[in-house]
Amino acid sequence: MRYAVIGAGAVGGYFGGRLANAGRDVCFLLHSDYDYVCSHGLRVDSCRGDFLLNPVQAYRDAAGLPQCDVVLVGLKTVNNHLLPGLLRKVAGPETLVVLIQNGIGMEDDLQKAMPGLQIAAATAFICSSKIGPGHICHMDYGSLTIANYSCRDTAKLDTLVGDLKDSGVETYTADYLLARWRKAVWNMPFNGMTVALNTSTAQLLANPATRQLIKEQMMEVIGAANACGVMGLDESFADKQIATTDKMTPYKPSMKLDYDNGRPMEIDYLYSHPIAIAAAAGFEMTRLKMLEAQLRFLSNNK
């Protein structure tokens, strides 16, 4: 199996790096880091063991990538409009494209743009960040959940899961809608609220008023998921998410990091799309729609 990684940042770089470090054939599409990685390699400082990849199969231009069996996409969703162009060469009819992204609706949009494409979704549970060119720091966790969206070649999906496990990545599989909405139960409240109130997950949970609000927002996501036909998410799942977050070290979600660093926020796929999908299923996400409006305001008035 030949792999490509598009968006080799904190997430794509880590999982692609793990595969390459275990001897898999992995091509990395790089932009600003291309020259640095060509001469110094890709370094991963990881709580599960540091490693350095050198040399790296680095590509500067998507048009130069060979056709691959699996493409791991680690881009932020704000760049998803670039995907059809980036995938044109690397993805053929047999290729499986895996979106390791946060949000809901990315697969629908990509499928509309590229009807024959085989797509899977992945949700990452990981604390990692890019701390310099070709340099990723992996602080905690590091598991991946893979969910089939439109992959006809399920053997390839199984091989991907096996390769990840063999590379030291804790890997699970799940139903597509369940995987995406389950992740949203945590993502939608905490990402936006840490930005809106300029704070951390721990402080939000320490205050009784916002702790209650976070719970209500989680229940809103669960209500939306149920309306969309996702079963197996209920109040106990929300309580478990809050209990888990209580035990985490105070944490800045990715949207908070994006906002603080002047990068665009993933408002479309983290808020607007799921809110619209839920509304189409007859469920109003009133609180998260309000949060979306506050984020739109902050995004335009920074």
Next chain:
Amino acid sequence: MRYAVIGAGAVGGYFGGRLANAGRDVCFLLHSDYDYVCSHGLRVDSCRGDFLLNPVQAYRDAAGLPQCDVVLVGLKTVNNHLLPGLLRKVAGPETLVVLIQNGIGMEDDLQKAMPGLQIAAATAFICSSKIGPGHICHMDYGSLTIANYSCRDTAKLDTLVGDLKDSGVETYTADYLLARWRKAVWNMPFNGMTVALNTSTAQLLANPATRQLIKEQMMEVIGAANACGVMGLDESFADKQIATTDKMTPYKPSMKLDYDNGRPMEIDYLYSHPIAIAAAAGFEMTRLKMLEAQLRFLSNNK
């Protein structure tokens, strides 16, 4: 008629000052400004004409106030727990106490604490601020709406309205619940949202997402008012409030000024009480409850 003013700040000081300037008998209860006002008087720089009151019937201690016919209360509602003590001497069985305050539920609570008391509500539409000891700056507007809550002596209420008009104050009367809820339609969205997003009324209306949210929040207040039996408030009223605000000079609501200056915010009577009253009538103010939680958070984590 003998008047007393408790809470002689930007609002109480202005309206009490107008009455005194027109020759009415007005006693002012003063705390930190007492010495300054005794020697320099009370100055009002007003867009409707400046004036200086000197001497002022100033009192340092509520226990020293004479019993009065009408007491105008201009305190912030965060101090309403002090009212029974402050009113003990100045208010007898014939006295009318007028709460010139923002929020909903203040009269209910004061009546519970002082069952026989005659109470009226007043809503002020005014831009004014205290800019120094004994010095009020009145920038714009300046009308007062009086609404009977539990006043048995309606002749006294009529005299008050007449005295205010004779003193140059544009004065209206209205139904009690209508007056309080109508004011809340503007107050509840704009006060909290300018604090939560650290902005002005104009910026909130300039952004399409928050403009829509403000409208939805106004409709939530109108829905709550209707559930509480208040008629005559509908969508056209919300639209009119937004159109009026579009024409106002960019404006920091009182809660934003309180927050920016490190003073406590009036969250209880501006949010918690109306939200609880609406819930008891079967109406959930979902968005404003979320805003309340955000304000509680900001209030505790400044």
